[in-house]
Amino acid sequence: MASSQEDHPLQTQPQPRTLPPPFNTSPAPCVLIxxxxxxxxxxxxxLTPTQPAALKVRPEKKWRHPTLDKRLTRQRVLAEARVLVKLSGEGIVAGGGGRKVKDPKKGKEKESGGDGGGEGVGVGALRGVVPAVLGLDWERGWxxxxxxxGVTVKQAIYARDLADEAALKGLLRRIGGVVGLLHKxxxxxxxxxxxxxxxxPTVSSSSTTTEEGEKTKVGDGGDGAGLDGDIALIDFGLATQSISDEDRAVDLYVLERAFGSTHPKEEGLFGEVLEAYGESMGKGGKVVLRRLEDVRMRGRKKSMIG
Ligand SMILES: Nc1ncnc2c1ncn2[C@@H]1O[C@H](COP(=O)(O)OP(=O)(O)OP(=O)(O)O)[C@@H](O)[C@H]1O
Ligand SMILES: [Mg+2]
Known part of the structure; x- marks a missing residue:
């Protein structure tokens, strides 16, 4: 296992100029991924030098009107944080420049849940499947x-063993299952x-804990060589709280189109995603899958008209 020093080499370079405070002066190195x-x-x-974290910064866009830019940045940061807090069921730390998730209009602290699915619906439903939020500052855009x-599914599919179709089908089914949970x-x-x-990488219940308190991981997912492992969803900047069949069907359609263009050789297996989605969504899944057919039809008409 790599030592923490290898993972985070002592910083000798100044932090990138694009970093907002407090990261521009923080001793913790920030490596652009x-x-x-x-x-x-x-x-x-x-917060601690041993807690690895992903910092997402939305820098100012000079070409946008400053008021519009601030509003869009705030919307995206808050959308991502609200949904992640709701799904992981975990609160966030206020401190180190971070803030609690507040509704800037009402000035009230917002609990997870809220708009859309009804108060408290789905809170903590995807704990461990989405990253927990550790802090944020919507004014400064982080x-x-x-x-x-681990790796993105895109990387894993690119690096997959072409002979092992069963592993790919299994991965696609796990993705469909998780998207079903998300929609539910x-x-x-x-x-x-x-x-x-x-x-x-899957952390098995039999995983051991080292003296430093790190879990030893098992399974080959995430090392780029296999398709085993647990699914995690990221990038919720455009997420909304909705239980509408149309919104759900469009979400699936976006995935179907993205999958077809990124993985044309595997396109024929996308049905696995939809089948597992239907199972994980239960009764409501059938309606969404029927709606997906309408959405596809509209998509085709649109591309014919140009
Ligand atoms: N929590 C995380 N842990 C590890 N890696 C992450 C995490 N979040 C993002 N990444 C990595 O960074 C990449 C970019 O992140 P993300 O998809 O959130 O940004 P983006 O696509 O630029 O966002 P946006 O579309 O909202 O501007 C991901 O594809 C993934 O490789
Ligand atoms: Mg992304």
Whole structure:
């Protein structure tokens, strides 16, 4: 196992200039992992030097009107935090620049749950499946969450053993099952792609704990070589709390289209996702799957018209 020093080399470089306070002066190194159109994702530690964390920063967009930019940044940070707090059932730490999840309009502290699925519906339903929120500051546009070990499903499928179709089917079924749980909890993701689903090594109940208190992990998921492992969902910046069949069907459609274009060779197996989704959603799943057919039809008409 890599030592924590290997994982987090002592910082000799100044922190990147894009980091907001307090991270721009923090002794914890921030290593850039991914740069999307809207955000920068760093691996760092939070509160203690041994707690690995993902820091997502949404830098100011100079080309947008400043008022609109602030509003969009605040909306995305809060949407992500609210949904993660609701789904993980865990509160967040206020401190180190972080804040509690408040409704900025009402100035009231907001409990998880709330809008959409009814008070308390789905709270904690995806504990361990989504990262817990550790802190945030919507004015400065950042959120820190639990670090998820492993790789994205996109990477895992690219690196898969082509001969092992059963493993891929199993993975697709696990994804469908988790999306069903998400929808049942009253949340639609808004940006389901194989880059926003992660595969992390399974920690078995028989896993051992080292002297440093770290869990020894088993299973081959997450090392890029296999498709075993637990599913985790990330990137909830476009998530909404909704129990509408239409929203749920569109969520599935987005995943279906993204899957087909990212993994054209595997496209024919997407039915596994939908079958497992139907099982995990129960009665309501059938209605959503029927609705998905309408959404597909509209999608086809739209692309024919251009
Ligand atoms: N909690 C996490 N633990 C480990 N890695 C993460 C975590 N969150 C994100 N990542 C990694 O960073 C990448 C980018 O993160 P994310 O998808 O949240 O950002 P994004 O696509 O740029 O976001 P947005 O579309 O909201 O601008 C992910 O594909 C994943 O590899
Ligand atoms: Mg993403």
């Amino acid at each position: 991914a740069q999307g159109a809207e955000s920068l994702l760093y691996r760092t530690t939070f 959120i820190v969450m639990e670090w998820i070990e 909890a009253g949340v639609v993701h808004g940006d389901l792609t194989t880059s926003n689903v992660m595969l992390r």
